[in-house]
Amino acid sequence: MSVQPPRRQLSREEQTIRDYCMGEDGRRKAESTVLLHVSHSNLKKTFFQEIRLDLHMRIGTVKQKLEFHCGTSAISNRLFLYDERGQVMSECEDDKMLGYYSPYDGCRLHIVDDDPNSLSAGGWLEDVSLVTKYEISxxxxxxxxxxxxxxxxxxxxxxxxxxxxxxxxxxxxxAGMEPSSDSKSKIEDDEYMATEASAIKVGDRCEVAGGRRGCVKYVGKIPELPKGWWVGVQYDEPVGKNDGSVKGVSYFECLDKYGGFVRPDLVQVGDFPELDPFADLEDEI
Structure with missing residues (x-):
């Protein structure tokens, strides 16, 4: 039975970062932050989802920020706030703070572009048929x-x-990747890569194409995969695709993402010890 690699205890700072990254979206924002959708009068197909805005921002500043998303100049647009049902709540004035209009998560800001020379006018930013194509003789x-x-x-x-x-x-x-499925289906030789597989045995340390190191756990044919010989590898790091099983059939045991099955020609056996990711740091102490 394979030995599971020990789990390193996270520091308090690392745990805080992990909790932040894994937490729900609603927990990863300040109390004064609101998530608003944004639509545009000239962009019929484009809809900006959940733009983060601060309630203390003045509307003029909000327009400047939205300019980076849609390209419409802050001095050339009018801004309207809609509720989640599509009803207009208010037109927003530049000198007012966003919080003055009491927006909440899920509301929508709608930009009305009043510039007749705007790049977005006439569908130029969405209709590629309007763009002159490059031609060469x-x-x-x-x-x-x-x-x-x-x-x-x-x-x-x-x-x-x-x-x-x-x-x-x-x-x-x-690069150590498997070929496309239709390429694999063309292999009809049941002994495909038998010669290469004969030089590999269970227990060998190995390196798979792409620099992935591990230990050989299985050598043989796998009915669930295309014909020919396969090598099952338990990797030293979670760079695999499975836990040693294929379509519910277990060929060896390991943690999920630590196992993989590759063709013998992608496996090189020999003196390939497990790499120490902190080796370079020790030289600096």
Missing amino acids: EEAYNARKNTYRKFKEEKLKEDPEWSLKKEIDARKAK
Whole structure:
């Protein structure tokens, strides 16, 4: 049975940060903070969710902050407050504080853009069909270096059966990632990678592509996965995808996210001790 790594006791400061990050949204704000939605007269498809605003901010300052979200100048808009039912509560005046209008979480500020020359007028920020597309002639494109067309031509010279999909799968394998599902389904050889698997045994220390270290816990075939041989690895850190099981079938036991199954060609066995994340700090003491 595998030994679970010890859990480090969090300091009070670390626990406070953890509680803040894990807490509900409503708990992570000051008493004077209100979460308001924002809509815009020229933006029919864009809706800004839960913008954090302070009740002590003057409306003029609120408009300046909203300018960073929607681009409308603070001097060119009118601001209206709506309740959660869509009813107008009030038009907001620049010299008043936001709290004067008694907004609460879930209310909506609606920006009316009065600038006829605004970038958002006429749908320019949402309708991509209005944007002039970049065009280039065939002659100019062919004269360029490092284009996809030239890249494809070079790859086809090396391998007449090359495809972009094969290239992506090859790069995924090099990075320690599994190929796409339709690529895996093409493997019909039941002994796929048997030779590579024969050099790996349970208990070996290993390093999986991508620099992930761990211990080999299983070598063999897995009916729940595509045909061929697989290696089950218990990682030293939570960089895996499971707890040693595949679709409910357990092949070895470990903590969740500490287990993974990879093809043998992605596993290198040898002297790969567990890395100490604090080793560099000890040199500085």
